[in-house]
Amino acid sequence: MKSKLGSLFTALLPVIATLAALAVGAVMLLFLKVNPLEAYRALLDGAFGSTNALAETLVKATPLLLVALGICISFRGDVINIGGEGQMIIGAILATWIGLTLVEWPGWLVVSLALLGGFLGGAIWGGIAGFLKAYFKVNEILSTVMMNAIAVQLMLFLLRGPMIDPVMAERTSKIPETARLLEAFRLPRLAPTRLHLGVLIAVVLAVLVYILLWRTTLGYRIRAVGQNPHASRYAGIKVQRYVVVALLLSGAFSGLAGAIQVYGVNYRMITDGSASGFTGSAGFNGIVAALFGQLHPLLSIPASILFGALLVGANSMQRVVQVPSALITALNGLVVVFVVSSEILRRRSQRRRLAAGKEESPPKPDLPRVPLEEAKQ
C-alpha cells in the first residue's frame, strides 16, 4: 500500500512541480500588487473559458507537442537538443518555399509536400548538430544554440529580401513576411474556430513516436545508447550513428511544427524581427512540455495542452490584470528546474523498490545521466 502511494506520488511529481511554480508565481504577483487569485482566474478563463479559448489552447499546444515528441526521442538517446527554435524556422522556410513555388499543383499534394519539406528541413538542421557531436565531439547543446541564432538571421534575411511579399516590398516600412499561401494550400479547419488538422496530425504522431521508441529496433537502440553507451558499443550498436539519428529525428519533428505553424495558423511565414517572432518560443517550451511529460510521447500530449493553456492564458492575464506575459515565461523556467530537481525523489523511490526486491513494474528510465563523451574515450 505504501509503495503504491509512493509511486502515485512520483507519477504526480511534475504536477506538484507545476503547482510549486504557480505558488512562486503567486508570491511574485503579490509583490506586483496583483491579487493572485484574480490573475490565475483570468489565466484559466483565457485558456479554457469558451470554445474559442479552448481551440486557441489546442492550436498553441500543437507546435509544443511536435517539438516535445522530438525532444522525447533525442533526450532518451542522451542527446540534449536545444535547437527546436532553429529547426522550426528552417522547416518553415522550406515548407513556405514549396507552397509559394508549386502554385499550379493540386492543394493536397502541395500541402503533403510542404509538411514533408518541413520535416526534412528540421532533420537537416538537427542532423548537422548530430553529425558534429558524433564525429567531432562538438557539444550539441552549444551547437544547437548557435544554430538557432543562425536560423533566425537566415529567416530575417530571407523574409526581408528574397522571399518578401512583393506587396510588402513596395512599402517603405516593411514587415518581414512572405506572400500569402493560396487558399487551397491551407490545412483544413476542424470546427468553426482556428482549430486545424495539424492538431490531429500531432496526436497521431505522438502514438507513432511511442511505437517507434518502444516497439522498434531503431527506438530500442536510441534508448540503449542513451542509457549506457559503453554497453551499447559492446553490444555492437554503432553509437555515433544513433546519435546522428536521434538529433535528425528530433529536428524533423520541430521542422514539421514550423511547417504546420505556416500552413495551419498564419498561412504565410511572418516574424516581428525578434528571435522568437516566428516560433513564439515553441522550440524552448516544447522542451518544457516534454520534460513535464517525463519524456513519454503520450504523456507529452496533456503536458503540451497544459503549457499551451498557460501561454494562451498568459495573454488574457496580461489584458485583464496587466501582468506582463513574461511572468509565465519565468514560471516555465521554474517548472523545468523543479521537474529536473524532483527526479531525485523518483530515483530514490525506485532504489527503495529495487532494494525491497519487489520489482513489480520495469523501472522507468531516468533522464540521461551518462554523457556520451565518456563512451568515446
Place this chain on the structure above:
Amino acid sequence: MISELFSTTVLIGILASGIRLATPYLYAGIGETFSQKSGVLNLGVEGQMLLGCFAAFYVVFTSGNLWLGVLAAMLVGALMGLAMAFVTVNLHAQQGISGIGFYIFGLGMSDLLFQKLMGTVETVQGFPKIHIPGLSDIPGLGEIFFSQNILVYGSYLLVPLAWFVLNKTTLGLKIRSVGENPDAADSLGVSVARVRYFTIILGGTLSGLAGASLSIALLNVFQQNMTSGLGFIAVALVYFGAWRPVGVLAGALLFSMINSLQIWIQVLGIPVPSEIAVMMPYVLTILVLVATVSKVRAPSALTRPFERED
C-alpha cells in the same frame, strides 16, 4: 567602400571596440571556467547575465550610483548561482537541463521586471573612459588600449588572476581535483559539495558582472533579451579555450573583434546584408568548436553529479 575599412582611423576604431566588446565574454567565460573546472556545466549563464543587466541598469537608473549597480548585478548573479548550486549539488539534477531552466527563468524575469518597473527603454550615464596620462595620448595605441572604462580593465585583470588561482593555489588544486576525480578528492577530505558551491556561486557572480558590463559600461541601455545569445557563446568559449583562462581570453578577443568588424561594416554601409554579418560569429563558434574540441579533454567529472558511495 571596402577600402574604407582599411583606413587607419577605422582600423583603430575596430580594434578599440573589439577590446571593449570582449568584456562580457571575459567575465562570463572566466566564471564558467571555474564551474566547469569543478565539474559543473552551468548553462544558466545567459539568464544570470540578463538579470545582472537589469539589476545593474535599474539600480543606476534610480540611484545614479554606478558601483551600487555593479554590486546589485553581482548579488543577483550570486543568488542565481546559489540556486543552481543547490539544484545540481544537493539534488543531483541534470546540469544541462536545469541550466536551461534557469536561462528561461532569467529571460522571463528580467523582461517582467523591465516591463513592470520601467516600461520604456531608457539610457543611463555609464562608466566613463579612464584617461591615463601619457599612455592614453599615444597615437593609435592610446585609443585602442588606454582609453577604456574600468569594467573593461577589470575583465582583463581577471585573466591572470584566474590563472593564478586555478594553477598556483590550494583552492585551485581542490577545484581541479573535484572536477577530475571527485571520489579521490572526497577520500582526501576535500568537500566536493563546498568546492562546487563556491565555483558555481563565483560563476554566477561573474555572469552578473558580465551583465552589468553590458548595461552600464558598454551599451548603457536595457532592452528585453539584450544579451541575445552572448551568455551561450561565453559557455562555448570555455570549450574553445580548453578550460584555460588564457584560452578564454583568446576566444573572447576573436569573437569581439569579428563582432566589432561586423558593426563597422554596417556603420560604413558596405553592402553585406546585416543578417549575414550578424550570423558570422555564430558560424565561427561552431567551426572553432569543430576545430578545437576534439583535441582537448574536458574535466573528467564534467556534468556528473557527485554521490558518495556508501
